[in-house]
Amino acid sequence: MPKLAITGKGGVGKTTLTALLSHVYAGRGQDVIAIDADPAGNLGLAFGLSAELDAELKPIAEMESLIYERTGAQPGTVGGWFKLNPKVDDIPDTFSVRQNGVRLLRLGTVRGGGTGCLCPENALLKALVTHLLLYRNQTLLLDMEAGVEHLGRGTAGAVDAFVIVVEPGLRSLGTAHQIQGLAQEIGVKNIYLVANKTRGPQDEEFIREHGPDLPLLGSLPFTLAAVSADQDGAAVFDQAPELLAAAEEIANRL
Ligand SMILES: Nc1ncnc2c1ncn2[C@@H]1O[C@H](COP(=O)(O)OP(=O)(O)OP(=O)(O)O)[C@@H](O)[C@H]1O
Numbered sequence: 313m314p315k316l317a318i319t320g321k322g323g324v325g326k327t328t329l330t331a332l333l334s335h336v337y338a339g340r341g342q343d344v345i346a347i348d349a350d351p352a353g354n355l356g357l358a359f360g361l362s363a364e365l366d367a368e369l370k371p372i373a374e375m376e377s378l379i380y381e382r383t384g385a386q387p388g389t390v391g392g393w394f395k396l397n398p399k400v401d402d403i404p405d406t407f408s409v410r411q412n413g414v415r416l417l418r419l420g421t422v423r424g425g426g427t428g429c430l431c432p433e434n435a436l437l438k439a440l441v442t443h444l445l446l447y448r449n450q451t452l453l454l455d456m457e458a459g460v461e462h463l464g465r466g467t468a469g470a471v472d473a474f475v476i477v478v479e480p481g482l483r484s485l486g487t488a489h490q491i492q493g494l495a496q497e498i499g500v501k502n503i504y505l506v507a508n509k510t511r512g513p514q515d516e517e518f519i520r521e522h523g524p525d526l527p528l529l530g531s532l533p534f535t536l537a538a539v540s541a542d543q544d545g546a547a548v549f550d551q552a553p554e555l556l557a558a559a560e561e562i563a564n565r566l
């Protein structure tokens with residue numbers, strides 16, 4: 313069961329690729345959990361989640377009573393006593409939403425602390441990510457922001473593939489170089505690129521020339537269908553068959 317982390321510069325298409333690959337794996341009969349680990353994330357929308365279901369999908373980091381119940385400390389407190397190994401194994405099933413055969417879970421973010429913060433919110437998120445990566449026999453996709461947040465030396469080894477989404481442009485390729493460095497630092501073994509919004513082979517050539525020296529798994533073509541899906545709040549895999557076909561190939565290569 314593959315465990316994939318998807319990252320890249322803002323707006324390159326991380327959420328789009330996460331939704332597409334989740335749909336592909338679910339279609340192949342796998343038990344899939346897609347995790348929104350981007351603080352500003354809206355993975356639910358890419359799955360075409362209704363406003364009601366999307367509202368149900370609350371970020372774990374903002375569940376104050378859950379954090380208190382599991383860690384023994386009030387969120388927002390720093391430096392007090394709290395459990396570093398809170399119970400988390402029931403959280404993925406209890407607090408996720410199911411859509412099109414994929415379970416969606418939203419992590420949220422810890423305000424004003426960053427992942428280094430010694431606070432109960434972080435203890436819970438860290439334990440949850442560790443549980444998801446190490447102890448669940450499920451296909452897992454982590455939609456992350458540009459970086460390696462939520463992963464550390466203990467969990468990086470459990471990630472089968474770290475996928476950096478890039479556009480054919482110098483800015484996202486510069487970010488990809490930085491992310492590659494961070495990922496290698498924490499011990500991620502397999503790092504790949506996926507191109508998005510490409511207009512033809514010349515764009516893939518541009519990425520090979522200017523991007524980090526990493527295998528290119530495939531490319532998602534630029535398509536107005538993706539733009540309309542985002543405008544309509546519709547699932548990208550329903551609206552853009554050409555992207556779904558490209559994602560099938562990427563999954564095969566993975
Ligand atoms: N192949 C594509 N063709 C055209 N538009 C696309 C394509 N892929 C993504 N987009 C559009 O680009 C925008 C950003 O995509 P997406 O939300 O997947 O990126 P992201 O990396 O998750 O962004 P963020 O950093 O804000 O989370 C969306 O409006 C999406 O519809």
Ligand SMILES: [Mg+2]
Nearest residue numbers: 326327350353
């Ligand atoms: Mg996103």
